[in-house]
Amino acid sequence: MEKLLIAIIWPTVIVVTILVILVKCISKRSKNIVVVAQNLESPTLNGLYKFTIVEIENAINNIGKINVRSTRKLIGNGSRGELYQGILPSGQAVAIKEMHKREDAMESFISEVECLSRARHPSIVCLLGFCNEDGKQFLVYENYSAGNLAQYFLREDTVLTWHARVKILRGCACAIKYLHHYIDGCIIHRHIKLSSILLSETLEPKLCGFGQAKMLGMEESQVFEDVVENGVYTDPEYKKSGLLTCSTDIYSFGLVMLQVLSGPRIAHFGQDDRNILLTKAKDVNTGKLPISEFEDPWLKGKQINHEALKSILQIALLCVAETSKERPTIEQVSEELNKAWSLSNIARPINIPPM
Ligand SMILES: *[C@@H]1O[C@H](CO)[C@@H](O)[C@H](O)[C@H]1NC(C)=O
Numbered sequence: 001m002e003k004l005l006i007a008i009i010w011p012t013v014i015v016v017t018i019l020v021i022l023v024k025c026i027s028k029r030s031k032n033i034v035v036v037a038q039n040l041e042s043p044t045l046n047g048l049y050k051f052t053i054v055e056i057e058n059a060i061n062n063i064g065k066i067n068v069r070s071t072r073k074l075i076g077n078g079s080r081g082e083l084y085q086g087i088l089p090s091g092q093a094v095a096i097k098e099m100h101k102r103e104d105a106m107e108s109f110i111s112e113v114e115c116l117s118r119a120r121h122p123s124i125v126c127l128l129g130f131c132n133e134d135g136k137q138f139l140v141y142e143n144y145s146a147g148n149l150a151q152y153f154l155r156e157d158t159v160l161t162w163h164a165r166v167k168i169l170r171g172c173a174c175a176i177k178y179l180h181h182y183i184d185g186c187i188i189h190r191h192i193k194l195s196s197i198l199l200s201e202t203l204e205p206k207l208c209g210f211g212q213a214k215m216l217g218m219e220e221s222q223v224f225e226d227v228v229e230n231g232v233y234t235d236p237e238y239k240k241s242g243l244l245t246c247s248t249d250i251y252s253f254g255l256v257m258l259q260v261l262s263g264p265r266i267a268h269f270g271q272d273d274r275n276i277l278l279t280k281a282k283d284v285n286t287g288k289l290p291i292s293e294f295e296d297p298w299l300k301g302k303q304i305n306h307e308a309l310k311s312i313l314q315i316a317l318l319c320v321a322e323t324s325k326e327r328p329t330i331e332q333v334s335e336e337l338n339k340a341w342s343l344s345n346i347a348r349p350i351n352i353p354p355m
């Protein structure tokens with residue numbers, strides 16, 4: 001009898017324990033969301049200021065100094081929300097995002113608050129605070145006066161120098177490296193593209209758009225239901241499998257690097273534009289086309305360092321490989337960009353023959 005009991009009880013205890021551990025692991029993420037959602041009710045969250053809706057309205061309307069809605073200054077309208085310019089009572093310029101009324105608005109709002117309240121880095125957008133009142137959600141960021149990288153490439157009055165481009169890519173790689181090695185796991189951005197890179201007045205990059213970011217624990221990959229709608233920048237392997245790894249960001253960043261080298265003046269970067277860009281990059285890399293084919297025509301003959309261009313092109317092509325196995329890690333990308341930066345900073349002899 002005793003033996004029978006032991007034979008039944010022990011396996012049961014073990015099975016139950018395993019189940020409890022499993023359930024705990026699975027619910028860890030959703031619990032995080034609940035914790036953040038509850039904390040939204042407290043006055044501050046990880047050092048973020050909780051704005052009232054009146055403060056938000058004042059900041060937005062202060063721009064025109066008159067309390068009429070029409071004086072609001074819209075600086076962007078993305079997939080997640082409208083971006084307005086604002087001024088805080090201290091005089092600080094801010095950018096305020098009002099979340100669109102979408103089913104997933106709250107989740108995306110929480111994802112930004114959760115990630116940006118923890119991830120603080122010189123090359124990541126600085127979130128100052130948030131507001132969740134009257135069924136409306138706002139995010140208040142530092143204002144970066146040069147807009148985003150996609151807008152910058154469309155400007156006719158200015159062009160990004162070669163130095164600025166390498167500096168921007170280096171800064172972004174540094175931010176991604178920081179995210180991918182975030183304490184106890186990693187943060188995967190999932191939405192890296194030209195317009196997710198803001199530029200400060202001195203053209204320092206600030207990675208933004210964390211509405212779809214995911215925090216993973218120590219496990220290396222995870223399957224999520226919501227494969228992102230990043231479109232042309234989405235890692236093809238992730239699109240098929242739904243299995244999220246750091247390599248997903250590497251693919252998107254590879255495309256960004258190629259765009260920054262070639263300087264696209266395309267308002268909506270589509271599937272065809274991407275395919276043309278990739279084919280051209282491959283042809284230049286194999287020598288089928290001269291490297292001059294990949295230079296931004298706006299920069300031609302000016303300060304481009306061809307050796308640096310070639311090495312960035314090579315690492316970018318590895319990043320956009322079809323499978324994650326073939327792609328480099330962010331450390332490897334970062335290292336190549338640092339080399340390219342050193343090369344670009346060596347003064348070029350005047351009579352260097354064109355390549
Ligand atoms: C921004 O875009 C959304 C659709 O994505 C639209 O509903 C909204 O009216 C737009 N806002 C402005 C101010 O144009």
Ligand SMILES: *[C@@H]1O[C@H](CO)[C@@H](O)[C@H](O)[C@H]1NC(C)=O
Nearest residue numbers: 075085093143144145146147
């Ligand atoms: C805030 O940033 C926008 C670009 O997004 C820029 O047009 C505007 O001048 C900036 N405002 C201030 C006060 O710096």
